[in-house]
Amino acid sequence: MLLAVLSDTHLDHPDARFSAIYDRYLAPADILLHCGDIVSPSMLHHLMMHPDLKAVGGNMDYWGVREMLTDTVSFEAEGFVVGAVHGWGSGHGLAEKVAAAFGQEYDLVCFGHTHVYQHSEIDGIHVVNPGSVTQPRKGPPSIAYVYLEKDEPIRVEVIPLDSM
Known part of the structure; x- marks a missing residue:
């Protein structure tokens, strides 16, 4: 199962670049997880085209977006407990x-806010920050792919978006 993770899009509307990123990298994912700072209702509605969108609110989200999202989200996928x-x-x-x-009952936790890609394992929990699609602070714009297969180790891959 492919989990595509993104964060910190900071766009008022889906521009041509973001639409191309969505079509190429996000739409094919089984689950799409956004870790906050979607910012605008227009962006949220665009992301809601995905059949399995999970998203949390961020500190820069406009009021209308923030009211539609929770601070955290938790779900199971392929036997793994995931939080964001x-x-x-x-x-x-x-x-x-x-x-x-989140605690030890989680296998994977994802977050945003820093605009910096990070993947580490802390006390047996995979912790992933996909970086920022539009405003990276270190490195290229990025998202993360997380591969979840029952009875297999979690695999995480950074997807740089500098060529988009």
Whole structure:
């Protein structure tokens, strides 16, 4: 099962570049997980075209978007327990804080907020920040692919979007 993870799109509407990214990288995923800062209702409605969108609110989301989303989301996929949150505060130690907030019952937790791609394993929990699609702070714009197969280890791949 392919889980496509993105965060921090920070767009008022889906421009041609984002639409191309959606068509090429996001639409084919079994589950699409957005870790906050979708920002606008127009972007949220575009993402809702995906048949299995899961999303959390971010600190920069407009009121209309924020009211439609929760702070966290949890779900099971292929026997793995997955959680997501946008993130908070400074980026320093945020992955550890996110892992601790969800706890040991989770196999994978995803977050955004820092605009920096990160994948680490903390106390047996895979912690993934896909970076930012539009405003990366280190490295190219990016998303993450997470491969979830029952009874197989979780695999995470960064997808750089600098050629898009």
